[in-house]
Amino acid sequence: xxxxxxxxxxxxxxxxxxxxxxxxxxxxxxxxxxxxxxxxxxxxxxxxxxxxxxxxxxxxxxxxxxxxxxxxxxxxxxxxxxxxxxxxxxxxxxxxxxxxxxxxxxxxxxxxxxxxxxxxxxxxxxxxxxxxxxxxxxxxxxxxxxxxxxxxxxxxxxxxxxxxxxxxxxxxxxxxxxxxxxxxxxxxxxxxxxxxxxxxxxxxxxxxxxxxxxxxxxxxxxxxxxxxxxxxxxxxxxxxxxxxxxxxxxxxxxxxxxxxxxxxxxxxxxxxxxxxxxxxxxxxxxxxxxxxxxxxxxxxxxxxxxxxxxxxxxxxxxxxxxxxxxxxxxxxxxxxxxxxxxxxxxxxxxxxxxxxxxxxxxxxxxxxxxxxxxxxxxxxxxxxxxxxxxxxxxxxxxxxxxxxxxxxxxxxxxxxxxxxxxxxxxxxxxxxxxxxxxxxxxxxxxxxxxxxxxxxxxxxxxxxxxxxxxxxxxxxxxxxx
Numbered sequence: 246x247x248x249x250x251x252x253x254x255x256x257x258x259x260x261x262x263x264x265x266x267x268x269x270x271x272x273x274x275x276x277x278x279x280x281x282x283x284x285x286x287x288x289x290x291x292x293x294x295x296x297x298x299x300x301x302x303x304x305x306x307x308x309x310x311x312x313x314x315x316x317x318x319x320x321x322x323x324x325x326x327x328x329x330x331x332x333x334x335x336x337x338x339x340x341x342x343x344x345x346x347x348x349x350x351x352x353x354x355x356x357x358x359x360x361x362x363x364x365x366x367x368x369x370x371x372x373x374x375x376x377x378x379x380x381x382x383x384x385x386x387x388x389x390x391x392x393x394x395x396x397x398x399x400x401x402x403x404x405x406x407x408x409x410x411x412x413x414x415x416x417x418x419x420x421x422x423x424x425x426x427x428x429x430x431x432x433x434x435x436x437x438x439x440x441x442x443x444x445x446x447x448x449x450x451x452x453x454x455x456x457x458x459x460x461x462x463x464x465x466x467x468x469x470x471x472x473x474x475x476x477x478x479x480x481x482x483x484x485x486x487x488x489x490x491x492x493x494x495x496x497x498x499x500x501x502x503x504x505x506x507x508x509x510x511x512x513x514x515x516x517x518x519x520x521x522x523x524x525x526x527x528x529x530x531x532x533x534x535x536x537x538x539x540x541x542x543x544x545x546x547x548x549x550x551x552x553x554x555x556x557x558x559x560x561x562x563x564x565x566x567x568x569x570x571x572x573x574x575x576x577x578x579x580x581x582x583x584x585x586x587x588x589x590x591x592x593x594x595x596x597x598x599x600x601x602x603x604x605x606x607x608x609x610x611x612x613x614x615x616x617x618x619x620x621x622x623x624x625x626x627x628x629x630x631x632x633x634x635x636x637x638x639x640x641x642x643x644x645x646x647x648x649x650x651x652x653x654x655x656x657x658x659x660x661x662x663x664x665x666x667x668x669x670x671x672x673x674x675x676x677x678x679x680x681x682x683x684x685x686x687x688x689x690x691x692x693x694x695x696x697x698x699x700x701x702x703x704x705x706x707x708x709x710x711x712x713x714x715x716x717x718x719x720x721x722x723x724x725x726x
Contacts, residue, residue, distance in 0.1 A: 258319060261315045261316050261319055262316055264315060265314045265315055265316045268310055268311075268313075268314055268440075268443060269311070269314065269316070271307070271310060271443050271446075271447060272307040272308070272310035272311040272314075273307065274307070274447075275303045275304070275306050275307030275310065275446070275450070276303070276304050276307035276308065278300075278303050278450060278454075279299075279300040279301065279302070279303030279304035279305075279307065280300070280304065281300075282296050282297075282299055282300035282303065283296075283297060283300035283301070283304070286300060294348045295345060295348035295349050296457075298341045298342075298344040298345035298348055299341075299345045299453065301341035302338070302341040302342045302345050303450065305334070305337055305338045305340075305341060306338055306443075306446055308334065309331075309334040309335065309337075309338050310443055312330065312331045312334050313331060313440070325378060325379075328379050329374050329375065329378055329379050332374050332379045332383065332384065333371045333374050333375065335384070335387060336367045336368075336370040336371040336374065336383075336387055337367065337371055339363065339367055339391060339394070340363075340364050340367050340368070343359070343360045343363050343364070343394070344360050344364075346360075346398060346419075347359065347360040349415070350412075351398060351401060351402055351416075351419070352398070352401060353401055353404075363390070363394060366386075366390055367387070367390075370383050370386060370387055388430045388431075391426065391430050392427060392430050392431060395423045395426055395427055395430075396427075398419065398423060399419075399420060399423055402416045402419060402420070403416075411456045411459065411460065414452050414455060414456055415452055415453060415456050417452060418448055418449040418450075418451065418452025418453060419449060419452075421445050421448045421449060422442075422445040422446055422448065422449035423445075424445065425441050425442045425444060425445025425446070426442045426445060426446075428441060428442070429441060429442040475506075475508065475535075478508045478535065478538065479504075479508055482508050482509070482538050482541065482542070485512075485541075485542060485545050486500075486502060486512070486513065486514070487500075487513070487514055487515045487518075490515055490518055490523075491518055491519075493518075493519075493520055493523070494520060494707065495520070495521060495523075495585075495587035495706065495707055496523045496585065496587070496704060496705065496706060496707065497675070497676045497704070497705040497707065498515070498523065498525065498676065498702065498703070498704045498705075499675075499676040499677040499679070499680040499702070499703045499704075500513055500680070500700075500701070500702050500703075501680045501681070501683075501684055501699070501700065501701050502699075502700050503684065503698070503699040503700070504698050505533055505647075505696065505697055505698050505699075506533060506534050508534060508535055508537075508538035509533070509534075509537065509538060509541070509698040509700075510529060510530030510531070510532055510533060510534075510536075510537025510538060510540065510541050510698055511527075511528070511529050511530070511541065511645050511647070511698040511699070511700035512526075512527070512528045512529075512530070512541040512544050512545060512700075513525070513526060513527045513528070513643075513700055513702055514526045514545065514548055514549075516548060516549075516552055516555045516561075516582075517555045517556075517584065520587075521586065521587040521588050522556075522584070522585065522586055522587065522588075523584070523585040523704065524555040524556075524582070524583075524584045524585075525582070525583050525585075525641075525643060525702055525704060526548055526580065526581075526582045527580065527581050527582075527599070527643040527644070527645065527700060527702055528541070528544045528548075528578055528579065528580040528581075528599075528620075529578065529579045529580070529599070529645040529646060529647075529698070529700070530544065530573075530576060530577075530578050531576045531577050531578070532576055533697070533698065536574070536576065537576070537698075540573050540574075540576055540578065540621075543568075543569060543572060543573065544565070544569070544578055544580070544620075546568070547564075547565040547568040547569050548561075548565055550564070550565075550568055551564035551565055551568075555584060556584055556586075556593070557584075557593070557630060558582045558583065558584055558593050558594060558595035558628070558630045559595045559617075559627075559628040559629050559630040560630075561582055561595075562580060562582060562595055562596075562597050562617065562620065562628045563626070563627065563628050565580070565620055566597070566620045566621065566623075566624070566626050566628075567624070569620050569621035570621055570622075570623075570624045571624075572621070573621040576621065577598075577619040577620065577621050577622040578597070578619060578620040578621050579596075579597055579598045579599040579600075579619050579620070579645075579646070580596065580597045580599055580620055581594070581595075581596035581597070581599040581600075581602055581643055582594070582595055582596070583602060583641060583643065583704075585635065585641075585704070585706065586635075587635075587706075590634060590635045590636070591632055591633065591634055591635055592632070592633050592634075592635050592641070593630050593631070593632050594613055594615055594630065594631050594632075594633070595615050595617070595628050595629060595630045595631065596614070596615055596616045596617070596628075597616065597617050597618060597619050597620045597626070597628065598616055598617070598618060598619035598620075599616065600644060600645070600646050600648075600649060600661075601613055601614040601616075602614075602641060602642065602643055603641070603642040603644075603664070603665070603668060604633075604639060604640070604641055604642075605639070605640040605641075605642070605668050605669070605672055606636060606638070606639050606640075607638075608669060608672060610665040610668050610669060612661075613631065613633065615628075615629060615630065615631035617629065635706050636706070637706065637707060638705075638706070638707075639705070639706040640668070640672070640676070640679070640703065640704070640705050640706075641702075641703070641704040641705075641706070642664075642668060642701060642702070642703055642704075643701065643702040643704075644664075644700065644701040644702070645697075645698060645699065645700045645701070646697070647696075647697030647698050647699040647700070648664060648683075648687065648699060648701060649661055649664065650696075650697055651687055651690060651691040651696070651697070651699075652691060652696070653690055653691055659687060659690055659691070663690070664683075667682065667683050667686055668683075670682075671683065675705075676703045676704065676705045677703075679703050680701060680703045683701060683703075684699065684701075687699070
């Protein structure tokens with residue numbers, strides 16, 4: 246009978262509803278849990294295959310539960326299509342189940358192959374039902390395959406050598422579900438129609454929910470602990486950076502340091518900072534995050550160990566390279582160092598595979614390049630020092646490649662030409678304001694999230710004790726390390 250049948254009474258409908266109300270609720274609950282789980286599987290920081298297959302399993306199981314309710318047969322007239330649809334639902338439910346067991350590690354090393362073979366069997370039964378209709382042989386095959394697979398699953402779960410508490414809890418849920426499922430499937434093979442498997446599935450989902458909640462709480466605790474450690478690491482790394490450049494009658498220095506993450510691989514230092522001399526070092530470790538930050542600390546130590554050579558940039562970089570080689574786990578460092586002497590009105594500059602230093606003079610931007618090989622990569626690397634005259638009003642810019650490689654929404658890099666233009670526009674600003682202007686313009690240009698550490702040093706030379714030099718930078722002098 247169905248609702249269109251005039252012989253159907255209200256008491257029969259009510260009786261059927263009361264018989265099915267538990268399974269109506271369970272079907273809705275399983276489907277809801279599945280939809281929420283599938284959202285978490287995709288929205289997490291990393292796709293969770295185990296959660297995805299569990300979600301499909303729960304959704305399929307909930308829909309299959311509804312298809313077998315007596316209340317549904319009162320709504321839909323009897324038809325071969327509906328009978329075939331229910332049978333196909335039976336065959337499709339085990340497919341995500343076995344992929345879940347494979348992802349959870351219950352099927353051993355051959356889990357993927359086992360899941361694929363079983364999927365082929367169940368898909369074959371579903372296709373055969375669509376082509377030929379429901380057959381007892383198909384249902385018997387389904388019951389036998391499920392029974393054998395469930396027995397094998399229990400045996401496999403107990404043969405696992407190492408089992409943590411979460412695995413043991415999940416295993417108990419699976420065992421309860423398997424027992425209930427075996428009861429229904431064995432009964433079905435013998436011609437009986439019990440329907441207690443959903444109760445076992447409820448217990449199974451409850452155990453998985455407990456494990457998921459416990460692991461989620463543990464991950465949150467780990468994440469909070471990691472955030473605290475990163476904050477400590479950030480404070481430690483910031484502490485190795487120098488304080489503001491001291492007041493000087495000859496130099497004004499502004500520094501800007503913007504790490505991509507809590508800690509960074511960029512580094513700068515003032516190796517010399519007195520009334521008439523300045524030694525400015527900037528460095529960039531390959532990579533990002535904690536590994537790069539640890540090596541940046543090593544760069545600090547290497548630079549400090551070479552402070553005696555602060556007046557000779559080539560010798561200083563060569564000494565740093567000797568200290569770093571073989572100690573950076575195959576990561577390399579680019580660096581640039583400039584030594585400024587107000588008494589002689591000269592600058593000495595050397596670099597190791599670093600972007601060129603920029604000199605702003607009389608409204609023009611001049612690139613100063615004196616590059617050797619990167620630090621920490623080649624023990625035989627040598628460096629040379631370029632000597633240039635200094636003039637009052639000169640502005641120097643040292644920076645890391647994150648400035649040049651910042652990209653906009655179209656993937657276009659900021660590049661050196663835009664940096665030159667910015668420097669010209671900011672020529673009349675104080676060093677602090679010029680540094681802030683550069684970073685502000687860079688932030689406006691780059692609509693994407695920051696993809697590299699950003700560091701820059703702006704140094705203004707105010708006056709010299711000797712007459713001004715020519716603006717053409719004559720007589721480049723290079724001295725080897």
